[in-house]
Amino acid sequence: MAEAAFRDLCLLVSWRTTLRTGWMTPRERNVLYFYKHEIRSSINPADVALKLYRYGVLTGSSYSKITDILATGIAKERVSDYLLENIPYYMSLEYFVRVLHECGYKELACHLFLTYISGSFRSIPRSTSGQRQVVRELFRNLKHMVHDAQFENSRSALRQLANRFIGQMQRETNHMRQQLLADKCVAIIAAEIDAMSIKFDENRIHEDDVFMQMKELVAKTSNTSLSDIVYLSRLAYTHSIAGNFRKSEDILLEARCKAKYICPCLELVNMFYIEVYCKLWEFEKNPSEGLQKQLMMWGRVGLPILENEDEDTKTLWRRMFILRMVFCLIGLGNRANVIESCVVDTERLIEAQFSSKPY
Structure with missing residues:
Protein backbone atom coordinates (compact mmCIF):
# COMPACT_ATOMS: atom_id res chain seq x y z
CA MET A 1 0.00 0.00 0.00
CA ALA A 2 2.70 2.47 1.07
CA GLU A 3 4.95 1.48 -1.86
CA ALA A 4 2.13 2.02 -4.34
CA ALA A 5 1.39 5.42 -2.81
CA PHE A 6 5.06 6.36 -3.04
CA ARG A 7 5.13 5.47 -6.75
CA ASP A 8 2.08 7.68 -7.23
CA LEU A 9 3.84 10.48 -5.39
CA CYS A 10 6.80 10.35 -7.79
CA LEU A 11 4.40 10.58 -10.74
CA LEU A 12 1.92 13.17 -9.47
CA VAL A 13 3.77 15.74 -7.37
CA SER A 14 3.93 19.05 -9.21
CA TRP A 15 6.78 21.52 -8.89
CA ARG A 16 6.64 25.16 -9.91
CA THR A 17 9.64 26.70 -11.64
CA THR A 18 10.11 30.38 -10.89
CA LEU A 19 12.77 32.89 -11.90
CA ARG A 20 13.34 33.57 -8.23
CA THR A 21 14.53 30.08 -7.36
CA GLY A 22 16.33 29.05 -10.57
CA TRP A 23 18.22 25.76 -10.66
CA MET A 24 21.54 24.31 -9.52
CA THR A 25 24.72 24.33 -11.55
CA PRO A 26 26.68 21.05 -11.87
CA ARG A 27 29.04 22.18 -9.11
CA GLU A 28 26.14 23.04 -6.81
CA ARG A 29 24.65 19.60 -7.43
CA ASN A 30 27.99 18.01 -6.56
CA VAL A 31 27.97 19.77 -3.17
CA LEU A 32 24.34 18.72 -2.57
CA TYR A 33 25.09 15.07 -3.37
CA PHE A 34 28.23 15.18 -1.22
CA TYR A 35 25.92 15.94 1.73
CA LYS A 36 23.07 13.71 0.54
CA HIS A 37 23.44 11.06 3.27
CA GLU A 38 23.68 13.69 6.03
CA ILE A 39 20.69 15.62 4.69
CA ARG A 40 18.42 12.58 4.29
CA SER A 41 19.22 11.33 7.79
CA SER A 42 18.83 14.77 9.43
CA ILE A 43 15.81 16.46 7.91
CA ASN A 44 12.12 15.90 8.35
CA PRO A 45 10.87 16.00 4.72
CA ALA A 46 7.48 17.25 5.91
CA ASP A 47 9.12 20.41 7.30
CA VAL A 48 11.03 21.03 4.08
CA ALA A 49 7.97 20.31 1.92
CA LEU A 50 5.89 22.75 3.99
CA LYS A 51 8.49 25.50 3.54
CA LEU A 52 8.64 24.81 -0.22
CA TYR A 53 4.86 24.98 -0.40
CA ARG A 54 4.80 28.30 1.48
CA TYR A 55 7.43 29.66 -0.90
CA GLY A 56 5.38 28.56 -3.92
CA VAL A 57 7.82 25.91 -5.14
CA LEU A 58 5.45 23.03 -4.39
CA THR A 59 1.72 23.12 -5.14
CA GLY A 60 -0.75 22.68 -2.29
CA SER A 61 -1.94 19.32 -3.63
CA SER A 62 1.66 18.10 -3.91
CA TYR A 63 2.41 19.07 -0.34
CA SER A 64 -0.70 17.17 0.78
CA LYS A 65 0.44 14.10 -1.17
CA ILE A 66 3.81 14.15 0.59
CA THR A 67 2.25 14.39 4.06
CA ASP A 68 -0.24 11.62 3.17
CA ILE A 69 2.61 9.34 2.07
CA LEU A 70 4.51 10.00 5.30
CA ALA A 71 1.35 9.16 7.25
CA THR A 72 1.32 5.66 5.71
CA GLY A 73 4.52 4.87 7.62
CA ILE A 74 6.93 4.86 4.70
CA ALA A 75 10.51 5.72 5.74
CA LYS A 76 11.07 9.48 5.73
CA GLU A 77 14.46 8.88 4.07
CA ARG A 78 12.60 7.66 0.94
CA VAL A 79 10.69 10.94 0.71
CA SER A 80 13.87 12.92 1.46
CA ASP A 81 15.58 11.09 -1.43
CA TYR A 82 12.71 12.06 -3.71
CA LEU A 83 12.97 15.71 -2.70
CA LEU A 84 16.76 15.74 -3.13
CA GLU A 85 16.47 14.27 -6.61
CA ASN A 86 14.13 17.06 -7.73
CA ILE A 87 15.33 20.09 -5.78
CA PRO A 88 18.36 20.78 -8.05
CA TYR A 89 16.01 21.43 -10.99
CA TYR A 90 13.87 24.01 -9.17
CA MET A 91 16.19 26.12 -7.02
CA SER A 92 19.78 27.23 -6.55
CA LEU A 93 21.94 25.82 -3.78
CA GLU A 94 21.83 29.15 -1.94
CA TYR A 95 18.02 29.07 -2.02
CA PHE A 96 17.99 25.51 -0.64
CA VAL A 97 20.46 26.58 2.09
CA ARG A 98 17.99 29.27 3.13
CA VAL A 99 15.16 26.72 3.20
CA LEU A 100 17.21 24.41 5.45
CA HIS A 101 18.19 27.30 7.71
CA GLU A 102 14.59 28.45 8.09
CA CYS A 103 13.47 24.88 8.84
CA GLY A 104 15.87 24.89 11.79
CA TYR A 105 18.73 22.88 10.25
CA LYS A 106 21.12 25.78 10.78
CA GLU A 107 24.40 23.94 11.21
CA LEU A 108 23.72 21.71 8.21
CA ALA A 109 22.82 24.74 6.08
CA CYS A 110 26.06 26.53 6.98
CA HIS A 111 28.19 23.43 6.30
CA LEU A 112 26.57 23.10 2.89
CA PHE A 113 27.21 26.71 1.93
CA LEU A 114 30.78 26.77 3.27
CA THR A 115 31.62 23.60 1.34
CA TYR A 116 30.29 25.30 -1.77
CA ILE A 117 32.49 28.35 -1.21
CA SER A 118 35.64 26.59 0.00
CA GLY A 119 35.44 23.74 -2.49
CA SER A 120 35.09 25.98 -5.51
CA PHE A 121 38.70 27.15 -5.67
CA ARG A 122 40.41 23.75 -5.82
CA SER A 123 41.08 23.89 -9.54
CA ILE A 124 41.98 27.59 -9.52
CA PRO A 125 45.50 28.62 -8.47
CA ARG A 126 45.84 31.21 -5.75
CA SER A 127 47.59 34.14 -7.37
CA THR A 128 50.50 35.79 -5.56
CA SER A 129 49.56 34.14 -2.28
CA GLY A 130 52.73 35.40 -0.59
CA GLN A 131 51.74 38.98 -1.29
CA ARG A 132 48.21 38.48 0.04
CA GLN A 133 49.52 37.83 3.57
CA VAL A 134 51.17 41.27 3.63
CA VAL A 135 47.98 42.91 2.32
CA ARG A 136 45.81 40.99 4.79
CA GLU A 137 47.88 42.23 7.72
CA LEU A 138 47.76 45.81 6.42
CA PHE A 139 43.97 45.68 6.09
CA ARG A 140 43.54 44.04 9.51
CA ASN A 141 45.74 46.66 11.22
CA LEU A 142 43.97 49.57 9.53
CA LYS A 143 40.60 48.06 10.46
CA HIS A 144 41.70 47.85 14.09
CA MET A 145 42.87 51.48 14.03
CA VAL A 146 39.62 52.73 12.49
CA HIS A 147 37.41 50.80 14.94
CA ASP A 148 39.51 51.79 17.95
CA ALA A 149 39.52 55.48 16.88
CA GLN A 150 43.31 55.65 16.78
CA PHE A 151 43.30 58.29 14.02
CA GLU A 152 42.64 61.93 14.89
CA ASN A 153 40.96 62.23 11.49
CA SER A 154 40.73 58.75 10.01
CA ARG A 155 39.55 59.71 6.53
CA SER A 156 42.22 62.37 6.10
CA ALA A 157 45.00 60.06 7.33
CA LEU A 158 43.90 57.16 5.12
CA ARG A 159 43.48 59.44 2.10
CA GLN A 160 47.07 60.65 2.50
CA LEU A 161 48.28 57.06 2.83
CA ALA A 162 46.32 55.95 -0.26
CA ASN A 163 47.66 58.83 -2.34
CA ARG A 164 51.22 57.96 -1.30
CA PHE A 165 50.88 54.31 -2.37
CA ILE A 166 49.09 55.25 -5.61
CA GLY A 167 52.02 57.56 -6.44
CA GLN A 168 54.48 54.72 -5.76
CA MET A 169 52.46 52.33 -7.92
CA GLN A 170 52.38 54.76 -10.84
CA ARG A 171 56.18 55.13 -10.69
CA GLU A 172 56.85 51.40 -10.30
CA THR A 173 58.05 49.51 -13.40
CA ASN A 174 58.24 45.99 -11.96
CA HIS A 175 54.91 44.24 -12.65
CA MET A 176 54.86 42.14 -9.44
CA ARG A 177 55.68 45.08 -7.20
CA GLN A 178 53.07 47.17 -9.02
CA GLN A 179 50.44 44.50 -8.26
CA LEU A 180 51.41 44.46 -4.60
CA LEU A 181 51.08 48.26 -4.40
CA ALA A 182 47.66 48.05 -6.09
CA ASP A 183 46.60 45.41 -3.53
CA LYS A 184 47.68 47.72 -0.71
CA CYS A 185 45.87 50.69 -2.27
CA VAL A 186 42.60 48.72 -2.40
CA ALA A 187 43.04 47.67 1.25
CA ILE A 188 43.68 51.27 2.33
CA ILE A 189 40.71 52.64 0.38
CA ALA A 190 38.50 49.89 1.84
CA ALA A 191 39.50 51.08 5.33
CA GLU A 192 38.85 54.68 4.24
CA ILE A 193 35.31 53.79 3.11
CA ASP A 194 34.77 51.95 6.41
CA ALA A 195 35.80 55.13 8.22
CA MET A 196 33.31 57.12 6.13
CA SER A 197 30.50 54.66 6.85
CA ILE A 198 30.98 54.87 10.63
CA LYS A 199 29.48 58.37 10.42
CA PHE A 200 26.31 56.82 8.89
CA ASP A 201 26.20 59.54 6.23
CA GLU A 202 23.13 58.96 4.09
CA ASN A 203 24.08 61.58 1.49
CA ARG A 204 24.95 59.26 -1.39
CA ILE A 205 28.48 58.42 -0.26
CA HIS A 206 28.43 55.57 -2.81
CA GLU A 207 28.90 58.29 -5.45
CA ASP A 208 32.11 59.53 -3.84
CA ASP A 209 35.17 59.62 -6.13
CA VAL A 210 36.85 57.08 -3.85
CA PHE A 211 34.65 54.32 -5.33
CA MET A 212 35.64 55.20 -8.89
CA GLN A 213 39.28 55.18 -7.86
CA MET A 214 38.92 51.81 -6.14
CA LYS A 215 37.17 50.28 -9.16
CA GLU A 216 39.98 51.43 -11.47
CA LEU A 217 42.57 49.86 -9.16
CA VAL A 218 40.86 46.45 -9.09
CA ALA A 219 42.11 45.52 -12.58
CA LYS A 220 45.72 46.17 -11.49
CA THR A 221 45.64 43.92 -8.41
CA SER A 222 47.06 40.40 -8.04
CA ASN A 223 43.62 38.78 -7.65
CA THR A 224 40.84 40.70 -9.37
CA SER A 225 38.05 38.43 -8.05
CA LEU A 226 39.19 39.08 -4.48
CA SER A 227 39.56 42.83 -5.04
CA ASP A 228 36.15 42.94 -6.70
CA ILE A 229 34.60 41.41 -3.57
CA VAL A 230 36.21 44.15 -1.45
CA TYR A 231 34.92 46.85 -3.82
CA LEU A 232 31.40 45.42 -4.26
CA SER A 233 30.92 44.81 -0.53
CA ARG A 234 31.71 48.44 0.28
CA LEU A 235 29.49 49.69 -2.49
CA ALA A 236 26.63 47.51 -1.19
CA TYR A 237 26.69 48.78 2.38
CA THR A 238 26.83 52.43 1.36
CA HIS A 239 23.65 51.82 -0.65
CA SER A 240 22.14 50.16 2.45
CA ILE A 241 22.98 53.19 4.60
CA ALA A 242 21.20 55.33 1.99
CA GLY A 243 18.17 53.00 2.09
CA ASN A 244 18.68 51.53 -1.40
CA PHE A 245 18.15 47.95 -0.22
CA ARG A 246 17.25 46.36 -3.56
CA LYS A 247 20.36 47.85 -5.15
CA SER A 248 22.44 46.71 -2.19
CA GLU A 249 21.15 43.12 -2.47
CA ASP A 250 21.88 43.05 -6.22
CA ILE A 251 25.47 44.13 -5.55
CA LEU A 252 25.90 41.57 -2.76
CA LEU A 253 24.60 38.85 -5.08
CA GLU A 254 27.31 39.85 -7.57
CA ALA A 255 29.90 39.70 -4.77
CA ARG A 256 28.74 36.20 -3.76
CA CYS A 257 29.14 35.08 -7.39
CA LYS A 258 32.73 36.36 -7.35
CA ALA A 259 33.31 34.52 -4.05
CA LYS A 260 32.85 31.18 -5.78
CA TYR A 261 36.33 31.59 -7.26
CA ILE A 262 38.35 32.37 -4.14
CA CYS A 263 39.40 30.41 -1.07
Missing part, protein backbone atom coordinates in the same frame (compact mmCIF):
# COMPACT_ATOMS: atom_id res chain seq x y z
CA PRO A 264 38.27 31.20 2.50
CA CYS A 265 40.09 34.34 3.63
CA LEU A 266 39.64 37.55 5.60
CA GLU A 267 38.10 39.33 2.61
CA LEU A 268 35.46 36.60 2.46
CA VAL A 269 34.79 36.94 6.19
CA ASN A 270 34.33 40.66 5.71
CA MET A 271 31.91 40.08 2.80
CA PHE A 272 29.66 37.95 5.02
CA TYR A 273 29.90 40.54 7.80
CA ILE A 274 28.70 43.17 5.33
CA GLU A 275 25.77 40.86 4.44
CA VAL A 276 24.82 41.00 8.14
CA TYR A 277 25.43 44.74 8.37
CA CYS A 278 23.26 45.47 5.31
CA LYS A 279 20.46 43.20 6.50
CA LEU A 280 20.36 45.09 9.82
CA TRP A 281 19.88 48.42 8.00
CA GLU A 282 16.98 46.88 6.11
CA PHE A 283 15.63 45.26 9.28
CA GLU A 284 15.44 48.72 10.90
CA LYS A 285 12.96 49.78 8.20
CA ASN A 286 11.13 46.46 7.99
CA PRO A 287 11.68 44.29 11.10
CA SER A 288 10.37 41.09 9.56
CA GLU A 289 11.08 37.53 10.65
CA GLY A 290 12.38 36.71 7.16
CA LEU A 291 15.06 39.42 7.26
CA GLN A 292 16.04 38.40 10.78
CA LYS A 293 16.53 34.78 9.67
CA GLN A 294 18.63 35.87 6.69
CA LEU A 295 20.82 38.05 8.88
CA MET A 296 21.41 35.23 11.36
CA MET A 297 22.18 32.78 8.54
CA TRP A 298 24.89 34.99 7.02
CA GLY A 299 26.37 35.48 10.47
CA ARG A 300 26.54 31.73 11.05
CA VAL A 301 28.13 31.25 7.61
CA GLY A 302 30.78 33.91 8.18
CA LEU A 303 31.90 33.08 11.72
CA PRO A 304 33.38 29.60 11.04
CA ILE A 305 35.68 31.02 8.31
CA LEU A 306 37.50 32.91 11.07
CA GLU A 307 38.89 29.70 12.55
CA ASN A 308 42.06 29.89 10.45
CA GLU A 309 42.82 33.47 11.55
CA ASP A 310 44.97 34.65 14.46
CA GLU A 311 43.35 35.44 17.82
CA ASP A 312 43.34 39.25 17.37
CA THR A 313 41.59 38.93 14.02
CA LYS A 314 39.09 36.43 15.41
CA THR A 315 38.30 38.73 18.32
CA LEU A 316 37.71 41.79 16.11
CA TRP A 317 35.43 40.11 13.58
CA ARG A 318 33.61 37.91 16.09
CA ARG A 319 32.78 41.04 18.03
CA MET A 320 31.42 42.73 14.90
CA PHE A 321 29.36 39.70 13.80
CA ILE A 322 27.92 38.90 17.22
CA LEU A 323 27.12 42.53 17.99
CA ARG A 324 24.97 42.90 14.84
CA MET A 325 23.33 39.50 15.32
CA VAL A 326 22.40 40.27 18.93
CA PHE A 327 21.25 43.79 18.01
CA CYS A 328 18.84 42.29 15.47
CA LEU A 329 17.44 39.78 17.98
CA ILE A 330 16.81 42.38 20.70
CA GLY A 331 15.40 45.05 18.37
CA LEU A 332 18.33 47.45 17.97
CA GLY A 333 19.66 48.99 14.75
CA ASN A 334 23.22 49.54 13.55
CA ARG A 335 23.51 52.71 15.64
CA ALA A 336 22.19 50.89 18.72
CA ASN A 337 18.92 52.75 18.16
CA VAL A 338 15.68 51.11 19.33
CA ILE A 339 13.55 49.76 16.47
CA GLU A 340 10.14 50.84 17.71
CA SER A 341 8.05 48.43 15.61
CA CYS A 342 10.17 45.38 16.45
CA VAL A 343 8.58 42.86 18.81
CA VAL A 344 11.12 41.03 20.99
CA ASP A 345 9.83 37.84 22.56
CA THR A 346 11.37 35.39 25.03
CA GLU A 347 12.53 33.09 22.23
CA ARG A 348 14.55 35.93 20.64
CA LEU A 349 16.07 36.90 23.99
CA ILE A 350 17.18 33.31 24.60
CA GLU A 351 18.70 33.13 21.08
CA ALA A 352 20.48 36.46 21.68
CA GLN A 353 21.94 35.12 24.92
CA PHE A 354 23.13 31.97 23.14
CA SER A 355 24.51 33.93 20.15
CA SER A 356 26.55 36.22 22.39
CA LYS A 357 28.65 33.29 23.62
CA PRO A 358 32.06 32.77 21.95
CA TYR A 359 32.04 30.47 18.92
